[in-house]
Amino acid sequence: MMTSKAITMKVNGRDERLTVDPNRTLLSVLREDLELTGAKPGCEAGECGACTVLVDGRPVNSCMILAVEMDGTDILTIEGLGGEGALDEMQQAFVDHFALQCGYCTPGMILMGKALLAENPCPSEDEVKEFISGNLCRCTGYENIVRAILAVAARNRG
């Protein structure tokens, strides 16, 4: 037997009221119930980072969290970045630096860039590399990803 639970979470600025079974992950609720398919299932063991979203501003693997635990939290997915028809500066930097090939890791990488600069506006190259070490790019396009994040950081430096 399994009792489903009503939860409320803010997703990309919108209050979402949902009833979820306890054995469902945050990732599956985002993708299947809210149709936010930016966060991707990858390894589903916390090693690839394709499912990264920000919960209360902190990057986490959404495949490793039960949706029922998320009651009362504030969640940002890649769909919540930028405005109507406009890209966020991190998204634009990824475009400008050709920091994506197949695109599978990109939502996670961009959110990691946002999270890093929120706590450390001017990271070194090594700090960027370490921060995204939990995100695998299967196209191996790491150099351009690091460049894109550093380009946004350089603007912070002014």
Added chain:
Amino acid sequence: MHKFEYHEPKTISEASVLLQTYGDQAKILAGGTDLLIRFRRGVIEPQHVVNIKKIPGLDRIAISQEGIEIGAAVSMVETEKFLAGFPQYQVLAQAIHSVASCQIRNRATVAGNVCNASPAADTVPALVVLDAKVNIRGVQGDRCIAIENFFAGPGKTVLVSGEIVSSIVIPPAAETAAGVYLKQSRRRLVDLAIVGLAAFSDAQTVKIALGSVAPTVVRAQAAEQLLAQQGLNRTTALAAAKLTAMSAVPISDIRGSREYRLALVEVLAQRALLALCGGEEE
């Protein structure tokens, strides 16, 4: 993932009763970063999951005369940030930082790392050299035990049904004390330790603990004794590093052979001890 009932107790007593009532069919959920992998792979399929993160107080980390108390629901990232103000505890901050990725450390807890009782747990060697204590609450009463006495084997602890680790306490250390955690893994980041080594030295003693080389984390007693008798300097560091390997009884597995691990123990011990006595490796 299998079906289960989900519980969010509001007090530790309520959680203890749930755990005692359901016994083997209940599992504690803290960070969930190990638990959910085991669920998904069908390694364990408990009928009840008890989330302890909503219990007031368990999310607290604070310093008092007793030392630093890390609540069972405090994330590794929060713990690491708190420890940044205390150079004497850097061995634990380094061990935490070596765990998996930023995303995992935002969810995972130090208490969870301890309770999983993996021989490769990074935080455990650091907690052992710092003489950490484990606060346990249970239906039959509360107890506080030294972390070295907490483990019964790989994946096994001394916890009995209805017991919960409520916090980990690191006793006070002199500000001049220093420690270091060194880890060798197949890739530099986001991997389990082939060998993990924590060393800590204060005015009186040097302590060394090893991970991934025995069924539980072990102290390097022979090396510690030598250093207690002769003090830590560049010469004794090299001799003690050789003795450290005597405390390791590693197996060969996918991450490294027994022989490789034994060689690594000596190398890491040498680096750690030389770092603690301020000497460079020759």
